[in-house]
Amino acid sequence: MKRFLETGNFAITEGAILAGCRFFSGYPITPATELAEAMSLRLPQVGGFYLQAEDECAAMHMCIGASLGGMKAMTATSGPGFILYADPYGWALGCETPLVVLNSGRVGPVSGITGAPGQGEFYLMRYPTQGGNFETICLAPSTAQECMAMTVEAFYLSERFRMPVSVLADQLITDGFEDISVPENDDEMKEMGLRVWPRKVCQGPEFYPYTDELDIPPVVLGHNTGGICSDWTPTVEGYDIEEVEAHHKHAYRLIYKVRNNRHLFNHLYEKKFMDDDPDLVVVSYGTPSRVVNTAVIKAREKGLKVGSLRLINLWPFPDEHFTRKTKYLSVELNWDGELVREVQRATPKDSEVHFLGTCGDLPTTPDLIEAFENLLKNEPLSRKGWVLEEW
Amino acid sequence: MEYRSSRITSKYLRSRKIPSTACSGCGLGMNHKIVVQAVDELGLEVADIVWGTSIGCAGRQTFATWKGDGFAGTHGRAYAIARGLRIALPPEKKIILTVGDGDAFGIGLMHLIHAARSNADMTVIVNDNLGYQSTGGQYGWTTPQGSHTDSSPYGMFEHNLMSEGMDVLEILKGAGATFLARHVAMDGARAVETVKRGILNRGFSLIHMPYPCPTNFGSRELGSRNQVNIYRWIEEQAAPLGQEKENTVWATGIWHDASNSRPEFHEMVHDTVEKIRRTGTL
Ligand SMILES: Cc1ncc(C[n+]2csc(CCOP(=O)(O)OP(=O)(O)O)c2C)c(N)n1
Ligand code: SF4
Ligand SMILES: [Mg+2]
Numbered sequence: 001m002k003r004f005l006e007t008g009n010f011a012i013t014e015g016a017i018l019a020g021c022r023f024f025s026g027y028p029i030t031p032a033t034e035l036a037e038a039m040s041l042r043l044p045q046v047g048g049f050y051l052q053a054e055d056e057c058a059a060m061h062m063c064i065g066a067s068l069g070g071m072k073a074m075t076a077t078s079g080p081g082f083i084l085y086a087d088p089y090g091w092a093l094g095c096e097t098p099l100v101v102l103n104s105g106r107v108g109p110v111s112g113i114t115g116a117p118g119q120g121e122f123y124l125m126r127y128p129t130q131g132g133n134f135e136t137i138c139l140a141p142s143t144a145q146e147c148m149a150m151t152v153e154a155f156y157l158s159e160r161f162r163m164p165v166s167v168l169a170d171q172l173i174t175d176g177f178e179d180i181s182v183p184e185n186d187d188e189m190k191e192m193g194l195r196v197w198p199r200k201v202c203q204g205p206e207f208y209p210y211t212d213e214l215d216i217p218p219v220v221l222g223h224n225t226g227g228i229c230s231d232w233t234p235t236v237e238g239y240d241i242e243e244v245e246a247h248h249k250h251a252y253r254l255i256y257k258v259r260n261n262r263h264l265f266n267h268l269y270e271k272k273f274m275d276d277d278p279d280l281v282v283v284s285y286g287t288p289s290r291v292v293n294t295a296v297i298k299a300r301e302k303g304l305k306v307g308s309l310r311l312i313n314l315w316p317f318p319d320e321h322f323t324r325k326t327k328y329l330s331v332e333l334n335w336d337g338e339l340v341r342e343v344q345r346a347t348p349k350d351s352e353v354h355f356l357g358t359c360g361d362l363p364t365t366p367d368l369i370e371a372f373e374n375l376l377k378n379e380p381l382s383r384k385g386w387v388l389e390e391w
Numbered sequence: 392m393e394y395r396s397s398r399i400t401s402k403y404l405r406s407r408k409i410p411s412t413a414c415s416g417c418g419l420g421m422n423h424k425i426v427v428q429a430v431d432e433l434g435l436e437v438a439d440i441v442w443g444t445s446i447g448c449a450g451r452q453t454f455a456t457w458k459g460d461g462f463a464g465t466h467g468r469a470y471a472i473a474r475g476l477r478i479a480l481p482p483e484k485k486i487i488l489t490v491g492d493g494d495a496f497g498i499g500l501m502h503l504i505h506a507a508r509s510n511a512d513m514t515v516i517v518n519d520n521l522g523y524q525s526t527g528g529q530y531g532w533t534t535p536q537g538s539h540t541d542s543s544p545y546g547m548f549e550h551n552l553m554s555e556g557m558d559v560l561e562i563l564k565g566a567g568a569t570f571l572a573r574h575v576a577m578d579g580a581r582a583v584e585t586v587k588r589g590i591l592n593r594g595f596s597l598i599h600m601p602y603p604c605p606t607n608f609g610s611r612e613l614g615s616r617n618q619v620n621i622y623r624w625i626e627e628q629a630a631p632l633g634q635e636k637e638n639t640v641w642a643t644g645i646w647h648d649a650s651n652s653r654p655e656f657h658e659m660v661h662d663t664v665e666k667i668r669r670t671g672t673l
Contacts, residue, residue, distance in 0.1 A: 044667035061471035069479020221460040222480045224438035230463035
């Protein structure tokens with residue numbers, strides 16, 4: 001095991017290499033630029049390829065090409081660039097092309113604040129493209145170490161589900177320096193719970209079987225399997241077809257291969273003080289979780305019965321954590337409230353669901369504890385800054 | 392030129408997609424045949440080529456016609472996919488793309504320029520039906536000046552990439568393409584020879600091939616779907632390079648041949664990475 005004081009971007013790069021990624025294409029954008037730079041340095045050292053693209057749309061399409069040619073590939077960006085993935089993301093979902101896509105969230109809309117963390121793309125990660133009729137898988141790490149682990153895991157899942165899998169981080173995690181351990185051999189990888197799935201080649205002739213089964217290898221071109229893939233609804237063999245029934249079957253696969261195999265990733269969450277039926281469950285993901293966890297520990301010391309649920313597997317949304325009727329508080333890095341809507345949907349009818357947002361900066365522990373206290377006393381949240389006069 | 396259509400069809404094409412569902416009288420099949428014939432005359436096998444296409448008439452009608460491996464990209468992106476694929480595939484595999492004019496010279500032009508810049512080994516056949524035809528017949532970026540289409544009811548008055556002194560092939564030459572040519576679909580054996588040379592270039596080759604669309608372009612510009620009219624109209628306005636007449640829109644032949652004159656993308660990138668891997672530096 002090698003230890004480093006390094007950034008999340010470094011950790012992601014090492015994770016990708018451990019997972020077998022040998023192709024990266026990206027376009028400069030804060031805070032994902034350093035990841036591209038790290039890839040440009042590290043990939044050639046392991047015989048891999050870094051290609052700067054003319055835009056993010058090209059970056060992800062080049063990754064698609066590399067993946068179609070049999071390589072494990074990855075691209076990374078932030079919100080303004082993620083938008084340009086919409087086109088290739090749909091193609092990769094439909095053609096079932098394994099890929100890893102990283103989004104390091106910053107403050108939006110548009111360029112917003114470039115060097116500050118945001119969580120404005122919670123729903124965009126669920127619906128990164130048009131057309132519907134698919135599920136997406138998204139993992140959200142909250143530390144640099146976890147960035148490495150989730151990158152490895154994303155590659156693993158992308159091969160087994162044969163689809164693009166996304167990692168949602170934010171500016172603080174990818175740019176921040178932390179203690180990172182990088183395994184040096186297979187045993188150490190196993191010890192750290194890192195798993196790798198090799199690239200295999202679909203031999204056909206059924207390249208797009210109508211089934212929810214895992215582990216059907218993807219279409220890889222250049223092996224003369226007769227593999228074909230396109231942006232149209234495929235027949236089982238991959239021919240383009242305009243037919244509602246064929247589309248229904250294809251959509252069934254894209255949706256249910258994920259829904260019916262959630263056991264592969266739905267263990268990815270963290271619970272703190274959740275065993276004694278807390279009176280308030282604080283829900284969060286990414287860096288805000290780090291403040292939430294501290295605040296929850298402090299709140300417990302004060303005798304407040306508060307628990308923390310940190311989501312790592314964001315999509316498909318893990319409804320199973322929300323079966324208890326209690327108070328919920330969603331803590332997010334946005335002012336509009338995104339995760340909270342999903343919590344509202346997933347919790348039992350008449351559950352009390354609250355939202356506490358900040359953006360560009362983390363909430364403070366005292367602010368969070370004050371919020372916990374208010375909610376437990378059935379008092380409204382004081383939302384500093386919501387009324388302009390308060391600024 | 393010996394007529395070998397049925398033999399090459401059964402050798403290289405999938406019976407499920409041939410004949411295509413293109414409109415009767417569509418000239419796309421002539422372009423398609425020229426390319427497959429070139430492949431055959433070069434003695435290439437099905438396994439030697441990965442065939443990519445775009446969307447639209449040009450893309451969809453040629454998608455999955457090739458017996459071997461193939462893909463169709465989203466609109467305008469096949470060139471970016473092909474560049475990633477070029478890195479991953481062994482260098483001896485050929486990549487042929489059959490795409491539309493809107494795809495290549497409109498939405499995909501930036502990716503096309505970067506494919507030319509990197510001199511990625513691929514042969515791009517731009518099947519130009521003089522506009523956006525599968526969406527019903529709107530003008531495109533190589534539609535002849537003045538043409539009447541569904542989106543230029545008064546005649547196409549904007550300058551485009553075939554206007555005087557503004558040839559799209561000039562842009563691609565400036566971007567570093569190493570083989571550029573233009574032929575109309577009726578050029579037959581001459582076009583086959585050109586496509587062969589394009590495929591043999593280890594680098595980025597593009598052959599611009601205007602072809603007749605009787606259904607949309609022909610019916611709007613010439614007032615009838617009569618195939619003969621649009622075939623004649625294109626033929627009359629095409630002439631071999633150096634023999635242009637006053638009304639020549641398409642000067643045909645090899646436009647720029649710098650075949651094998653500079654490093655090809657796959658080889659250059661692979662050699663460079665290999666050197667860094669071995670020595671830690673360049
Ligand atoms: C991103 C996107 N924009 C628009 C379309 C709609 N569309 C489908 S086919 C087509 C025509 C493309 O023109 P061209 O490449 O010249 O092909 P043609 O149909 O003329 O052969 C268009 C615009 C699309 N499929 N995707
Ligand atoms: S619309 Fe034109 S280009 Fe398209 S298939 Fe019909 S004739 Fe051919
Ligand atoms: Mg066209």
